[in-house]
């Protein structure tokens with residue numbers, strides 16, 4: 001009995017060693033395969049960059065993606081909504097079902113482009129990095145297709161149009177996306193100004209809550225009085241760490257006060273538009289402004305606070321109502337999946353890949369949130385800047401540019417993560 005027990009222990013130990021060995025070898029292979037397809041992905045990305053298409057007009061983009069996925073041997077569906085593409089990859093055995101999402105549309109910008117492969121379309125640019133997102137999505141698809149004998153379950157690739165207008169995700173769902181595919185989990189990413197080589201994520205909110213406030217008064221105020229009232233509200237409501245300027249987005253990459261620091265200035269704030277939209281319509285006078293609040297629990301006290309503030313002024317009898325104009329929900333990362341993803345990526349690629357995130361980014365959001373309302377999911381920030389080369393991947397900014405090495409980092413890391421999610425016992 002003793003010997004048997006010892007033998008059993010030895011077998012278990014060997015088994016564990018073998019499992020770790022197998023695990024390591026598949027990810028080593030993923031890494032090699034990513035290097036092999038890297039140049040092709042870069043040229044595919046440049047093709048998207050040169051031929052950007054606005055929300056609702058992703059015609060060439062859709063064709064390229066559908067063909068790429070078909071060439072990988074996938075079942076491809078382009079009929080769910082608009083110019084969407086879904087690729088379905090079945091593994092070796094039935095099992096879990098995971099979705100990866102990439103967005104497709106470009107921006108109505110005409111900034112001077114810093115790269116040689118400039119946009120051929122006047123006033124349209126990939127200034128948010130969705131060209132890179134698509135290249136990474138296709139790269140993950142290719143790596144997983146190459147390794148399909150080694151994976152269980154089903155992988156869905158969702159290429160979603162019309163993200164910038166916040167229409168695509170909602171419409172894909174409304175048009176039956178989740179009766180066609182049934183993912184247990186969904187993942188996606190966005191290029192950010194973090195350094196290339198880094199991935200950042202946190203559970204729950206990645207962005208600040210966004211609200212648009214509308215104050216309705218009797219139409220007895222002058223524009224000047226409106227501006228005075230707006231200033232009072234702006235000064236009383238705004239909140240940030242002393243001597244900090246969280247509305248200046250360039251600090252998000254700062255090692256001392258940026259997202260990565262426990263002392264981040266992006267942790268606890270309410271940022272408000274200083275310039276309210278002030279106008280009158282018929283017998284009514286309106287003040288409107290956007291605000292960005294990190295703490296969900298503070299949202300409910302904003303309207304009473306504004307009412308109280310106005311109640312203490314000479315305009316107290318003029319106030320008719322204070323309301324939020326409905327705004328979109330924000331990205332909410334599933335706590336358990338986020339924690340597991342961080343652990344998995346740390347285990348495979350070491351501690352330098354994953355950067356902690358202590359803050360919430362103002363102004364931005366992603367309609368990926370609508371998928372997360374239906375399926376638990378995680379949304380990552382992928383570093384795209386290379387400060388030594390003067391490349392700063394600040395989305396929507398006039399000098400937005402991406403270090404294409406982030407394609408390698410994204411494809412390698414997330415192919416590994418998807419394989420681990422599918423093959424999980």
Ligand SMILES: [Zn+2]
Nearest residue numbers: 128164395396
């Ligand atoms: Zn954008």
Ligand SMILES: [Zn+2]
Nearest residue numbers: 128129130190
């Ligand atoms: Zn974007």
